[in-house]
Amino acid sequence: MSQNATIINKFGTMTGWNSITTNLLGRDVEGINTLAYDDNVAKENVYGNGDMPIGRSRGNYEAKASITLYKEEVDAIHASLPKGKRLQDIAPFDMVVEYMREDGFITKDIIRNAEFTNVGVDVKQADGTIATQFTLIISHINWNVI
Numbered sequence: 001m002s003q004n005a006t007i008i009n010k011f012g013t014m015t016g017w018n019s020i021t022t023n024l025l026g027r028d029v030e031g032i033n034t035l036a037y038d039d040n041v042a043k044e045n046v047y048g049n050g051d052m053p054i055g056r057s058r059g060n061y062e063a064k065a066s067i068t069l070y071k072e073e074v075d076a077i078h079a080s081l082p083k084g085k086r087l088q089d090i091a092p093f094d095m096v097v098e099y100m101r102e103d104g105f106i107t108k109d110i111i112r113n114a115e116f117t118n119v120g121v122d123v124k125q126a127d128g129t130i131a132t133q134f135t136l137i138i139s140h141i142n143w144n145v146i
Contacts, residue, residue, distance in 0.1 A: 013102040023096040024067075025080075031073025033131055035097065037111055039063035039141050065095070065111050065138045071121070071130035087116035087134070095136075108146045113139035 022029045042059030069077075077087065095111040114136045123130045 015099050015101060019100050021098045021100070022067075023098075025077065025090070025093055029069070029073060031070035031076070032067060033070065034066070034068035034133065036067075037063070037065035037097075037109070037138070037141060061140065063111075063138050063141050065114060065136040065141075066133055067095075067136060068131050068133040071132070074119075074132060087119045090116060092139075106146060107144055110142040110145055111136070111138050112142060 020035070022032055022035060039062065041061050044057055044059075045053035046055040046057050048054040074087075077090075081087075081090070092113040092115050095114050097109045097111065099107045115138075117135045117137050119132075119134070121130060121132055
């Protein structure tokens, strides 16, 4: 192999956590450390005569999402709400998640009609930060909208 050989990297610099921007309630969220979302459609084989499937059925669509926010981010969201209101009182909102590649190409997913279902704090001795995972109820996900 020549000393001047070029190493071909098919995908270039890979997309990672530092490539993601999450927009929640109209602003880019900085105090986030975990984001998870997925969807599925129940499918199963349908059997008739014999032992091989004769078709396939489809069930309901289901989408799930969760987000882990630092206490400071949660406090900022609470501060924007009227006194006495909880995260669960926020009207449904969309979350936009953008993935930017090193070449500037952006892909975008939209998590639709999200609502917080819980609020709480879980902190213990020696924790340097306080982060809480929030489960979101969502209607659906628009994948790769760009």
